[in-house]
Amino acid sequence: MDNLVRLPEHGADPGLTLPGGTRPKEYPMTTVPIAKTPIQQRRILATTIPGPRSKLLHERKVSAVSAAVGTGLPVYIERAGGGILVDVDGNHLIDFGSGIAVTTVGNSAPRVVAGVQSQVEDFTHTCFMVTPYEEYVEVCERLNALTPGAGEKRSALFNSGAEAVENAIKVARTFTGRPAVIAFDHAYHGRTNLTMALTAKNMPYKQGFGPFASEIYRVPMAYPYRWPTGPDRCADEAFAQFVSFVHTQVGEQNTAAVIIEPIQGEGGFIVPPPGYLRRVAHWCAENGILFIADEIQTGFCRTGDWFACEHEDVVPDLITTAKGIAGGLPLAAVTGRGDVMDSVHGGGLGGTYGGNPVACAAALGAIETMQADDLCGRAREIESLFMPRLRELAEKFDVIGDIRGRGAMLALELVAGDGDSTPNAALTSAVNAHCHSQGLVTLTAGTFGNVLRFLPPLSSGDDLLHEGLDIVAQAFVASS
Numbered sequence: 001m002d003n004l005v006r007l008p009e010h011g012a013d014p015g016l017t018l019p020g021g022t023r024p025k026e027y028p029m030t031t032v033p034i035a036k037t038p039i040q041q042r043r044i045l046a047t048t049i050p051g052p053r054s055k056l057l058h059e060r061k062v063s064a065v066s067a068a069v070g071t072g073l074p075v076y077i078e079r080a081g082g083g084i085l086v087d088v089d090g091n092h093l094i095d096f097g098s099g100i101a102v103t104t105v106g107n108s109a110p111r112v113v114a115g116v117q118s119q120v121e122d123f124t125h126t127c128f129m130v131t132p133y134e135e136y137v138e139v140c141e142r143l144n145a146l147t148p149g150a151g152e153k154r155s156a157l158f159n160s161g162a163e164a165v166e167n168a169i170k171v172a173r174t175f176t177g178r179p180a181v182i183a184f185d186h187a188y189h190g191r192t193n194l195t196m197a198l199t200a201k202n203m204p205y206k207q208g209f210g211p212f213a214s215e216i217y218r219v220p221m222a223y224p225y226r227w228p229t230g231p232d233r234c235a236d237e238a239f240a241q242f243v244s245f246v247h248t249q250v251g252e253q254n255t256a257a258v259i260i261e262p263i264q265g266e267g268g269f270i271v272p273p274p275g276y277l278r279r280v281a282h283w284c285a286e287n288g289i290l291f292i293a294d295e296i297q298t299g300f301c302r303t304g305d306w307f308a309c310e311h312e313d314v315v316p317d318l319i320t321t322a323k324g325i326a327g328g329l330p331l332a333a334v335t336g337r338g339d340v341m342d343s344v345h346g347g348g349l350g351g352t353y354g355g356n357p358v359a360c361a362a363a364l365g366a367i368e369t370m371q372a373d374d375l376c377g378r379a380r381e382i383e384s385l386f387m388p389r390l391r392e393l394a395e396k397f398d399v400i401g402d403i404r405g406r407g408a409m410l411a412l413e414l415v416a417g418d419g420d421s422t423p424n425a426a427l428t429s430a431v432n433a434h435c436h437s438q439g440l441v442t443l444t445a446g447t448f449g450n451v452l453r454f455l456p457p458l459s460s461g462d463d464l465l466h467e468g469l470d471i472v473a474q475a476f477v478a479s480s
Ligand SMILES: Cc1ncc(COP(=O)(O)O)c(C=O)c1O
Pocket: 100, 160, 161, 162, 163, 165, 188, 189, 190, 191, 261, 265, 266, 294, 295, 296, 297, 298, 322, 323
């Protein structure tokens, strides 16, 4: 019993007041084995950021790690949970990044930890393609049940988002017998050769890495804020351009799939106008083209629904997931129509580690947490907490050109201001750096590097979120 600690399911400080101040009722206590004491859910600046121990570690990093692998904020993390990252200097940083939308259930979430610990003791690997195990099957069952659409579905598991996307394309080409794939401006689908071709932005993702995979075509994205004739005409005109482009430059009969992020992630949290996704999906169905929703960043409660395309009542033929699926362990999936997924020859999909049992155990713990703690509801609460504060900020600072996103996936697009919507990457970097210096981990995004994005863990308490937003507000004052 020594290492059994009663702690809230959020892994937060038992004294912390969470949404509505009624956490004991809303978030029942649970007993889980944990190795370390719970993490105080408050910001603590013990040193300047980064502190001396982080600086020493960073010197080692520079000597040992390829310079091509960057770090946004070189503070070295020792522990994390709730909404806090604890660094090696004892600083408690507020996390508005979730390791890029991964730790949706919080870091070291109790059910994830319990599942991983138990699985590691049982066995760590057999390779599902050699001798299978129940955890893989169970994750696929859960995915088939949770993803949109009532029909029969199948899933296959992989290690990373890029690998899931690659495999979704393999499936789509096999099923349709067609080569072409349509992707969008501002898209991000990964860094492998095929997914680099699907990704829009050159620096840093593609520069010098070509030649890229063929038969990938790019169409304009329905980007309301930057639509030339204004946001009201965006849905109709973007859809017309999309249809015309595919018809005239690719040919519907040559097109296997259209792949789209229901809310674009790295491209700048671009939310297509209402109805746009539905029209694209419907048009795909009419033309025998598969509609692939890349929900790698948007999936698993992040946007206030299990999957962002539910907001538009869109049922994709294939859906790619990763990131939030397993509470921080590497796991990814392709889920889709049974006839489509089963069209590939036996042995055509797989990989040594895909659906590793430890990652599967983590996913089952993460999914259980999302269901038991209603994390979709929590994401919507976070949106309600953030939005008025972001609007207040935009009233004060005209360099905030757009506020967008859904649930706990929200962003500010920064511009020159005074009616000029020229992207303002310099200000975005300055605001981001100021937040970092004050112990708030924020991320930037966007094709033009001018989007400040917020992806807090859904285990963050309201107090922390408000404190983080106070820091963002101060950052605008300090940087303007
Ligand atoms: C929408 C989307 N697709 C694919 C990927 C690639 O995932 P991974 O980095 O796990 O390969 C990402 C990663 O940010 C993403 O946001």
